[in-house]
Amino acid sequence: MDGLSFRYGERVALDGVSFSAEPGEIFGLLGPNGSGKTTLFRILSTLIPPQQGTARIFGHDLRAELNEVRRAIGVVFQAPSLDKKLTAAENLRHQGHLYGLGGAELSKRIEEMLARVGLSDRAHDYTEKMSGGQRRRVELAKGLLHRPKLLLLDEPSTGLDPGARRDLMQYLKELSRKDGVTSLLTTHLMEEAEQCSRLGVMRAGKLVALDTPEALKARIGGHVVTIKTRENSAFAAKLKEKLGVEPAVVDDAIRVEQEDGHSFVARVVEAFPGEIESVAVSKPTLEDVFVHLTGHRFWEGAERGTEPPAKQGKH
Amino acid sequence: MMLAVYSLTQRELVRFFRQRNRVIGAFAQPLIFWVLFGMGLRGSFDKASSGGASYMEYFVPGVLAMILLFTAIFSTISIIEDRREGFLQSVLVAPVPRAGLVLGKLLGGTVLAVLQGVLFMVLAFLTQRGLAFDPLRAAWLTGAMALIAFSLVGLGFLIAWKSESTQGFHAVMSVFLFPMWLLSGAFFPVTAETPAWLAWIVALNPMTYGVALLRHALYPAGERALPGIPELPVSLGVTAAFALLMFVCAQAVSVRRVQGDLQ
Numbered sequence: 001m002d003g004l005s006f007r008y009g010e011r012v013a014l015d016g017v018s019f020s021a022e023p024g025e026i027f028g029l030l031g032p033n034g035s036g037k038t039t040l041f042r043i044l045s046t047l048i049p050p051q052q053g054t055a056r057i058f059g060h061d062l063r064a065e066l067n068e069v070r071r072a073i074g075v076v077f078q079a080p081s082l083d084k085k086l087t088a089a090e091n092l093r094h095q096g097h098l099y100g101l102g103g104a105e106l107s108k109r110i111e112e113m114l115a116r117v118g119l120s121d122r123a124h125d126y127t128e129k130m131s132g133g134q135r136r137r138v139e140l141a142k143g144l145l146h147r148p149k150l151l152l153l154d155e156p157s158t159g160l161d162p163g164a165r166r167d168l169m170q171y172l173k174e175l176s177r178k179d180g181v182t183s184l185l186t187t188h189l190m191e192e193a194e195q196c197s198r199l200g201v202m203r204a205g206k207l208v209a210l211d212t213p214e215a216l217k218a219r220i221g222g223h224v225v226t227i228k229t230r231e232n233s234a235f236a237a238k239l240k241e242k243l244g245v246e247p248a249v250v251d252d253a254i255r256v257e258q259e260d261g262h263s264f265v266a267r268v269v270e271a272f273p274g275e276i277e278s279v280a281v282s283k284p285t286l287e288d289v290f291v292h293l294t295g296h297r298f299w300e301g302a303e304r305g306t307e308p309p310a311k312q313g314k315h
Numbered sequence: 316m317m318l319a320v321y322s323l324t325q326r327e328l329v330r331f332f333r334q335r336n337r338v339i340g341a342f343a344q345p346l347i348f349w350v351l352f353g354m355g356l357r358g359s360f361d362k363a364s365s366g367g368a369s370y371m372e373y374f375v376p377g378v379l380a381m382i383l384l385f386t387a388i389f390s391t392i393s394i395i396e397d398r399r400e401g402f403l404q405s406v407l408v409a410p411v412p413r414a415g416l417v418l419g420k421l422l423g424g425t426v427l428a429v430l431q432g433v434l435f436m437v438l439a440f441l442t443q444r445g446l447a448f449d450p451l452r453a454a455w456l457t458g459a460m461a462l463i464a465f466s467l468v469g470l471g472f473l474i475a476w477k478s479e480s481t482q483g484f485h486a487v488m489s490v491f492l493f494p495m496w497l498l499s500g501a502f503f504p505v506t507a508e509t510p511a512w513l514a515w516i517v518a519l520n521p522m523t524y525g526v527a528l529l530r531h532a533l534y535p536a537g538e539r540a541l542p543g544i545p546e547l548p549v550s551l552g553v554t555a556a557f558a559l560l561m562f563v564c565a566q567a568v569s570v571r572r573v574q575g576d577l578q
Contacts, residue, residue: 045408070410079401085330097322098409142405 013039015205016053021184021198023149024176028196029186030286036205037186038078041154044184045075057150071099074148076139078155084128088119088138091127092145099146113141117171133164140171144181151175153185157192169195190286199286201293208293213286220284220292223261227254227268228278235275242271250291257284257292319411323419324426327390331427337389342431344385346438349378352502365504366539368445375439375446376529377501379456380522382435383428383464384496388488390424391471395481413569417472421562424468425461432460446533455532462554463525469561476568499523500530505543524553 014036021027029037042048043055049063060068082091089110096106114120117137127135136159143151151172157165169192175181185196193199194213201209201216209216229235236247236254245264248255258264261281269276284292331337353371360370397403406416436456440448478484496502498513499522505514517523528550530541545553 047404047408067410070408073408075405075408077401077404079404081401081405083326083330083397083402084400085333086326090329094322094326095405095409097318098406098411100318100410102318 031202074143327423387467428464466558
């Protein structure tokens with residue numbers, strides 16, 4: 001990707017995004033809704049052509065060599081793409097035909113893929129009769145049937161319970177290790193992002209950071225101290241004045257990044273006795289990284305259709 | 316690409332037969348029309364305009380045209396469903412040229428429409444004295460039906476590709492397609508008493524030539540005189556040209572992206 005931009009009418013969805021993924025890695029794109037990651041996904045999956053900038057997949061240009069690109073990628077959409085009136089095996093057979101596979105070779109692959117996603121016994125069930133997790137696995141089998149070198153997944157954990165989510169990440173890692181398949185996935189779940197080998201953080205159409213999850217967390221260093229008081233903004237001002245730190249008021253708490261969180265807490269408690277309702281010291285999480293990078297709480301970043309934070313609380 | 320076309324066609328058929336009420340509905344409606352109108356209008360029909368055929372017999376090509384029109388157009392509703400259910404997106408990113416996608420859809424709808432047309436044709440053979448079974452007649456009719464159905468599925472594709480809901484599609488159906496059928500010589504013949512403006516509309520309606528083609532196909536050996544309808548070469552030529560035009564247009568429109576894909 002180099003200088004990729006895209007706009008829907010007036011709204012700029014992607015603003016000069018550049019990056020490259022290494023073969024075999026699991027590359028995550030983290031960002032809230034409206035950050036442009038879905039637009040980026042649509043461009044990569046050849047659903048829409050790039051407007052500005054260049055994009056190549058394994059050296060094939062996304063504008064000029066569409067067929068080569070399409071053959072090299074497997075796509076798992078966020079929205080289901082199975083034909084509910086067909087069985088799992090029929091869905092896969094149809095998919096195989098679209099990619100020019102047929103005959104005994106295709107039958108063998110269908111069997112193989114269904115076994116790999118653990119659905120051999122459900123091969124002849126209509127997909128409308130399957131559970132969300134099972135359907136998701138058929139989708140994955142569908143995306144992998146033609147043995148793509150790059151697997152694109154848009155919010156792959158949508159509708160999956162935590163167990164199925166772990167299985168999925170495990171499977172992607174196995175694919176990378178055994179077959180050298182590169183995975184590129186978009187996500188808004190921190191714990192999923194945590195599992196990626198590298199992570200691009202997106203906000204408002206821009207790629208604001210790109211590194212391994214560990215390196216991203218190391219940028220903050222030390223600890224994150226979260227303090228709750230009755231009057232957060234006033235207290236933050238006092239903190240800044242007295243202790244010379246850079247506090248940020250996020251939602252109903254004050255966040256301070258400190259090399260040594262523990263001694264900082266001691267200083268705060270000493271300086272402001274009785275004013276603190278609660279205080280917590282933690283190692284930085286990816287969410288802290290996000291706040292650090294953008295100055296916003298993760299869920300605030302959404303321009304439209306904000307995901308309720310309740311979704312976060314589920315796990 | 317042929318494999319993809321075959322697969323898309325086959326999928327249309329499988330989907331159709333797995334929805335039993337669709338199978339019944341598609342066949343029952345024209346049949347009811349045929350029996351009710353055929354019986355009701357029998358007395359007021361002037362046999363001179365049909366070369367001596369009874370109204371029931373005269374109405375056979377009209378009912379065939381209706382079966383083809385309804386089945387063909389409704390088969391393209393699956394495009395809207397495919398888009399809504401997400402199936403279409405995986406076809407759109409597959410290494411298949413859009414012409415393959417269009418051809419698959421069009422052939423699927425065509426086969427469905429012709430299958431039902433053939434069922435009705437057999438019924439007409441069995442019940443109409445003027446229309447006994449004759450291999451030449453059956454072959455002509457089937458070929459004509461295939462050509463007409465193909466053009467109509469193409470027309471349906473054009474309408475369906477940009478429709479975002481099946482309701483909108485139904486609205487187009489009633490204001491546009493039904494009159495198209497009504498004014499094609501399917502329901503009543505154009506005679507000297509037909510007002511000139513109406514005769515013009517009939518002459519400009521591509522469906523008129525399809526119905527005329529069916530009428531000619533019904534009498535391959537010229538068993539009946541067919542006054543007031545286009546000659547066979549004209550009927551065949553216009554219908555074939557219409558079919559080709561619809562395919563080209565459907566292919567052109569399928570390259571365009573639709574808002575529905577970006578949701």
